[in-house]
Amino acid sequence: MDTIEYQSFILPVMMLAVATTCLALSRLGLQAALQWGLGFGLCALGFLFQIPFEHEPFAVVLSDVSFAFGYFFYGQALLVHFGQPTAQRIRQWILLAYIPFETFVVFAFGDARIQVLLNDLVVAVMLGLPLLDIMRKARYRDERALVITSSLLVLDALTRLLIFGLLGALIQGTETFSVELYLSVGELMAGGLGVFFALSVMGSLVMRVLRHYRDAAERDPLTGLFNRRGFESQIEALTGDEMQAGVIMTCDIDHFKQVNDKFGHAAGDRVIAGLAHELLRSLPPHAISARFGGEEFVAFVPGASLAEGGLIAHTARMRFSTRDWRPIGINRQITISFGVASAASVEQNAMKAALAIADECLYAAKEAGRNQVVLEGGVFEGTMQDDRSRNRQTGSNGRAG
The missing domain is CATH 3.30.70.270 (Reverse transcriptase/Diguanylate cyclase domain)
Incomplete structure (x- = not known):
């Protein structure tokens, strides 16, 4: 359990560092970097809310909503990065409907199993729908790596939904044990995949900057044609x-x-x-x-x-x-x-x-x-x-x- 708590602490710190770097890169004119920075920053807050107030209802709501908005900005970042329209109304409506429903589930209904399954479903949708739009837009290796790691995040959430949601009744023990196991597995997977995801995002942003300057060095500024x-x-x-x-x-x-x-x-x-x-x-x-x-x-x-x-x-x-x-x-x-x-x-x-x-x-x-x-x-x-x-x-x- 100590290992999980240690990992729970270092993961948001890493995400905040990535968020800060992305926000700095956005000063170079990379619009997607701003979206990535917001996404990593909100997900970092989602983990931080869990550390001092792990079982407090208000902290659970703040954490889950932060993750939902974080993944929403991940999706926005993908769309901007690959030059696709960002106005996806279905994601916006789902996000707006999720907030009051999540609050009701936590404060009134009090079912932890529904709460964690619902959150994973929402984050999978927030990132999965943009992935469908940009899946075939990747032209370079760094862009394909970004698509792969993003897909792994979605598959991770959907896999846990399948195992713990549909097959949860087969797990021996109490409901509390099942939820705790679900959260533990989620943290471990988030730690491993989060590192690769952050590296792929940073790599793709850096390569985008390098391609921009290389393109500027190979083009005539007056006509826009190659030199x-x-x-x-x-x-x-x-x-x-x-x-x-x-x-x-x-x-x-x-x-x-x-x-x-x-x-x-x-x-x-x-x-x-x-x-x-x-x-x-x-x-x-x-x-x-x-x-x-x-x-x-x-x-x-x-x-x-x-x-x-x-x-x-x-x-x-x-x-x-x-x-x-x-x-x-x-x-x-x-x-x-x-x-x-x-x-x-x-x-x-x-x-x-x-x-x-x-x-x-x-x-x-x-x-x-x-x-x-x-x-x-x-x-x-x-x-x-x-x-x-x-x-x-x-x-x-x-x-x-």
Whole structure:
């Protein structure tokens, strides 16, 4: 019994330490950390209420309600952590209905067996329902570990409900013995699973922070696209069917220095962001796009043929060249040029060779008068035809200065 009492003391202390750490991590912008902190803090209070007032009815109610709210915030934390909607009305209504019912059971009905079984049922629901929503959302190992330990907590409560609730009549001894045994087993399981659960929560939060800073280091802050480092990292991470051959596209803005010199760097940044928007709009979802620096952009489209890559580039070129820049103070047309080349594979040497060919095609597009799409082996046929057609309709020149 001394061991159980010692464990009953150190468990809430550990939970308070985890709660404090989670609340500190929430200052870094992790919304789920705040929910985790509230959850661990309330569960710690649930254990602390039991230590000096173990059999007092008011302490029992405060303890059970603290656990119920703690597990409610555990569930909220899971939903926030995995980007799911947090408004689960059924859990909220169950929690609100539980408080008066628990109070009645403890003070008026006085049945300890119903009280402990009811509490385990409620905490299982508070955490179990969110688990059903996020079960298949885990992408990383730390997220899968978090799902597993959360599931073990729910299974622990449901298992004790089954054994002591449905089979309690088979246990020899008095009702008091059964309840005491139930609570003892609960504390032991909570101690063991609680450690793993806390570690999985902390691990997942820390990994989320590391992924955030890694993502920030691999993305261009102006456009939100990958930078050169991020592009190479994404290429290396391709697996399976994604490793098939595709096309590399390079592009930049024609006469961009003139835009900066005449309209200012702030307007130039808006133009760069506009090109990033058009690329994302024109590229398929599985494409990898990046800003390599200045006005130079690169994209890789796995599985696309050279002709398909040319069509994508042509679509983006046409959309960009018809944008109205007057709202940001630019009263002229701005165009882009593309170079498109085939990539035999995503191997580093093959990608470098394809990128070099695409750069040569981009240089050829500039030499040909800009506002062009040049494919490996020749100019994309639709470029000049579309420009001549648009010029006949608008009477404007389709090429940059």
